[in-house]
């Protein structure tokens with residue numbers, strides 16, 4: 001089972017629908033980028049636009065995600081999501097952004113197991129959807145997770161996704177697979193592996209390591225790997241096809257979707273460039289030529305350059 005990682009600014013509904021259009025069934029599920037808890041707000045339509053059922057008409061199941069730790073607001077938000085038809089919500093305790101972590105949100109709560117227990121204790125009995133958790137090994141130390149797992153084990157969690165870095169590491173350095181697997185072996189809830197899966201080899205390697213021990217692997221979650229190579233899930237699942245042509249079609253579909261969804265050229269071009277920083281790796285273009293494209297100021301020129309690369 002493969003699940004698409006939440007990536008704020010990248011894997012919103014626009015991306016998910018373009019991806020599903022080009023690769024139906026490639027991803028078995030997805031977690032949407034986080035919705036932040038804000039005082040007194042239980043999720044206006046604008047705040048929840050990315051997960052509104054009418055905007056998510058594909059067949060890939062979507063699990064909404066919550067960032068924050070205030071139990072009352074959490075309960076309100078999770079139940080709002082439940083009212084929209086979601087049977088599971090995910091709690092983000094892995095976001096490493098400094099201003100977020102400083103408030104004990106995201107990975108910032110990981111050094112404080114008692115606060116994690118307080119949220120679970122106050123939230124789980126009062127929400128309709130099931131709760132799953134997405135976390136890192138720790139915020140400051142990769143061993144923080146070992147004080148957290150016994151707490152998670154006291155609650156009926158739908159799953160726990162573990163990313164093998166600390167918050168302080170952000171996305172640098174390597175993933176500590178060995179620690180992830182040691183922590184996963186202690187978990188009662190189904191475990192989802194996440195981190196640096198960019199090739200079929202990475203996938204097979206983690207699978208074989210997991211098989212050697214006793215953790216309940218529910219899924220492998222892939223984030224940036226999907227942008228580096230949109231056909232990766234097909235390769236992992238052994239689905240054959242013209243991968244080059246599929247990738248080109250996907251990039252073109254994604255960029256067409258961006259053209260349709262943004263009202264003016266400045267944000268359109270900005271969004272295209274955000275994706276470009278990652279997707280160019282799947283295309284026949286040199287690093288320097290791809291970088292040069294980021295300096296283009298005209299959307300027509302940018303799009304033309306992309307079209308030339310994908311032979312459109």
Ligand SMILES: Cc1cc2nc3c(=O)[nH]c(=O)nc-3n(C[C@H](O)[C@H](O)[C@H](O)COP(=O)(O)O)c2cc1C
Pocket residue numbers: 005006007008009010032033034065092094095134163171194195196197221222223224225
């Ligand atoms: C630009 C960006 C935005 C992200 N946004 C979220 C988010 O909204 N929620 C979350 O739980 N993780 C978020 N992440 C973390 C990813 O879900 C994932 O854990 C991380 O990228 C490692 O997986 P990967 O190596 O497969 O990319 C984000 C990562 C990136 C690079």
